[in-house]
Amino acid sequence: MPTNAKAVLVVGGAGFIGSHMVLNLRRAGYQPVVLDNLSKGHRDAVLDAELIVGDMADTALLKELFARYSFAAVMHFASFIEVGESVKFPAKYYQNNVAATVNLIETMVKSGIKHFIFSSTAAVYGEPQYKTITEAHPLAPINPYGRSKRMAEEIIRDFAVSDGLNYAILRYFNAAGADPEGRLRERHEPESHLIPIVLQAAAGQRPNVTIYGDHYPTADGTCIRDYVHVVDLCSAHLLALNALLKGKKQLVCNLGTGHGYSVIQVVNAAKRVTGRPIETVVGQPRPGDPAILVADASLAKQELHWLPRYPDLDPMIEHAWKAMQKPA
Structure with a gap:
């Protein structure tokens, strides 16, 4: 990795999508640094990227990381994502997906980091009111998982007003596939996808x-469901990262195939x-x-020139x- 590579903090980078993102960031010339508590992720999934085992709720750890590295941006993949579990244990989802996310954003903006890319979800829409969902669709989530993500989106927008946070909110539909070379794969324990x-x-x-x-x-x-390849999700994140670094202030896009x-x-x-x-x-x-x-x-195709491979x-x-x- 070249010494002048831009460092990017990948929170949740040992999970399915996060680990693929780390691989793609390296390929694009960035220096990914992974923060993951390994409650869902796998140590070996980050390959040879730097891994810090810790939690985004740990303010002291975040302050130390933001002081040690000059991060160009933060990517957040560390949400809990199981709909059924969120119905049974809503507090778990609000504590991690909302409260810990507030801590991450507040600490990063206080440390002078202004670029944030958030892994959101189609679950923020709830029951579709028309055939294919645009970003203008009402946000009416029907489970705690979707509500936690909607809350996080609103929090991100508030930090944009209060602290000048530049953000990309990318609403995934169903992530699928794996690295075409077979280096990484989906392996939740227990598997639910x-x-x-x-x-x-x-x-x-x-x-x-x-x-x-x-x-x-x-x-x-x-x-x-609309399934979108994990490689294509990562390419959209890279495009969003580049857009923010070039001056884009805010972006909210669906990621799916239609x-x-x-x-x-x-x-x-x-x-x-x-x-x-x-x-x-x-x-x-x-x-x-x-x-x-x-x-x-x-909108993702128009704003980011994103074309699923x-x-x-x-x-x-x-x-x-x-x-x-x-x-x-």
């Missing part, structure tokens, strides 16, 4: 895939890609799950399957 669960069933690591509800108002009765796939379609695609049988069973719908979430990402479902599954085949 559909594509890796389906691939675990294909690999014989679980007996079947539970479909949570098959009476939604969709063509096959199962939920529809095309939704049902649970059944994902299972069938995984069968096609892997050539393996995959058994399914039908369970009860999960509280807080909208029937359909599909993005209109035209892997917009189709099959390559996302192929890359995730390839990464699963590599020894842990």
Whole structure:
């Protein structure tokens, strides 16, 4: 890494999306420094990037980090993200996703760091009021996870007014795929995301895939989601980072492909890609799950000139399957 590389603090950089971001920052010539408490992330996922094990709620640690490095920006990937868990344990989500995020932003702006990129979510919209969701869609989240992210977005805007914070809020739809070279993969413990669960069933690591509800108002009765490749998410973050460093003040964008796939379609695609049988069973719908979430990402394409490299479902599954085949 060149000594003049711009340092970027990647909070939550040992997780699925964060670790891919670290890889892409290095490739783009930045110096990523990872802060992660490893409650969800994996030490080996940062590869050979610098890792500080700690929490964004730790003000003293943050002050020490901001004094030690001249960070060009902070990227925040350290939210808890499970809808069902947020319904059962809302305090956990508000403490981490809201209170700890306030601490991170307050400490960074007091340290003179003005560029912030926030990993947000389509869950801030709630039940869609029209077919593809634009950024103008009302924010009406239906679960504590989505509400915690909406609160964090509002806090970011308030810091922009009070402290001159420059920000990019990137609202993901469903992150999927893996590093095409197989160096990184999705590995939540326990796994809760559909594509890796389906691939675990294909690999014989679980007996079947539970479909949570098959009476939604969709063509096959199962939920529809817009899947976006993790590599494409990272490219949007890089574009947002560059835009902020060049003087952009604020940006709020959806990140998705504009095309939704049902649970059944994902299972069938995984069968096609892997050539393996995959058994399914039908369970009860999960509280807080909208029937359909599909993005209109035209603003990201317009403002950032973002063009997804892997917009189709099959390559996302192929890359995730390839990464699963590599020894842990």
